[in-house]
Amino acid sequence: MAPGLGPAIRVAGLSHAFGEGEARRKVLQDIALDIPRGQLVILMGASGSGKTTLLTLLGCLRAVQEGSVVVLGRELAGAAEAEMVAARRRLGFIFQAHNLHESLTALQNVQMGLAVHGPLPGAEVAAAHLLGLLGLGDRLHHLPAQLSGGQKQRVAVARALVGNPDIVFADEPTAALDRESGRAVVEMLRRLGHERGTTTLMVTHDNRILELADRILTLEDGRILQDETRAGGAGAKAPRRGWDVS
Numbered sequence: 001m002a003p004g005l006g007p008a009i010r011v012a013g014l015s016h017a018f019g020e021g022e023a024r025r026k027v028l029q030d031i032a033l034d035i036p037r038g039q040l041v042i043l044m045g046a047s048g049s050g051k052t053t054l055l056t057l058l059g060c061l062r063a064v065q066e067g068s069v070v071v072l073g074r075e076l077a078g079a080a081e082a083e084m085v086a087a088r089r090r091l092g093f094i095f096q097a098h099n100l101h102e103s104l105t106a107l108q109n110v111q112m113g114l115a116v117h118g119p120l121p122g123a124e125v126a127a128a129h130l131l132g133l134l135g136l137g138d139r140l141h142h143l144p145a146q147l148s149g150g151q152k153q154r155v156a157v158a159r160a161l162v163g164n165p166d167i168v169f170a171d172e173p174t175a176a177l178d179r180e181s182g183r184a185v186v187e188m189l190r191r192l193g194h195e196r197g198t199t200t201l202m203v204t205h206d207n208r209i210l211e212l213a214d215r216i217l218t219l220e221d222g223r224i225l226q227d228e229t230r231a232g233g234a235g236a237k238a239p240r241r242g243w244d245v246s
């Protein structure tokens with residue numbers, strides 16, 4: 001689907017439960033949500049309110065049990081695993097556990113983010129460019145063991161972004177970062193929204209970055225308690241471009 005033709009994410013009547021029989025418990029209840037392209041959305045809520053469950057459902061990482069989830073124009077309810085895999089190719093993921101390959105350098109780890117797309121010309125330049133933007137230009141050839149926790153997290157951020165995803169899903173991406181680096185990461189995601197229409201859905205407890213959000217969703221007991229759109233939202237008007245590696 002071409003950009004601008006529909007929302008990044010459209011959810012209706014989404015419910016989800018864990019457990020069987022007596023132990024079965026609904027953790028998401030009748031969620032409805034529209035996220036336009038280009039928005040930076042922060043998802044908040046107490047522990048156990050269902051944030052990660054929602055993120056993994058929208059990220060095509062978990063099968064939809066009840067309701068409708070349309071991601072980039074593709075209905076995920078009833079989708080076969082192959083369709084879920086195809087949908088995930090257009091998404092980027094940043095998780096708290098950065099899952100870097102210990103035997104690969106920072107640069108090679110970021111290039112892994114492009115491996116799903118097959119060999120691409122300019123991959124190394126694009127990876128190096130992004131690492132430079134994230135302040136790791138002098139760490140390209142370091143192994144993860146030679147990097148601090150915050151630096152590893154920034155490598156994971158670069159890996160998620162290097163494939164130029166349409167939507168980025170992030171779970172506590174700034175937890176391991178100091179104030180300045182955390183802000184730099186979220187500002188980069190926000191800039192991507194403005195310049196390319198990349199949508200970001202981020203779970204965070206980090207109050208320091210709330211002001212950067214276009215929208216803040218608060219979950220309570222599996223329901224959306226509050227949906228606050230902030231002034232000066234990114235919107236979704238910008239054309240989408242590849243990374244400028246020239």
Ligand SMILES: Nc1ncnc2c1ncn2[C@@H]1O[C@H](COP(=O)(O)OP(=O)(O)OP(=O)(O)O)[C@@H](O)[C@H]1O
Nearest residue numbers: 018019027045046047048049050051052053054219
């Ligand atoms: N695989 C699972 N099997 C059973 N219960 C689960 C599973 N995953 C999550 N839950 C339960 O579902 C509820 C929602 O969990 P979820 O991880 O979505 O919450 P959260 O808001 O992300 O919490 P946190 O901020 O602590 O990460 C919790 O009560 C959790 O114990």
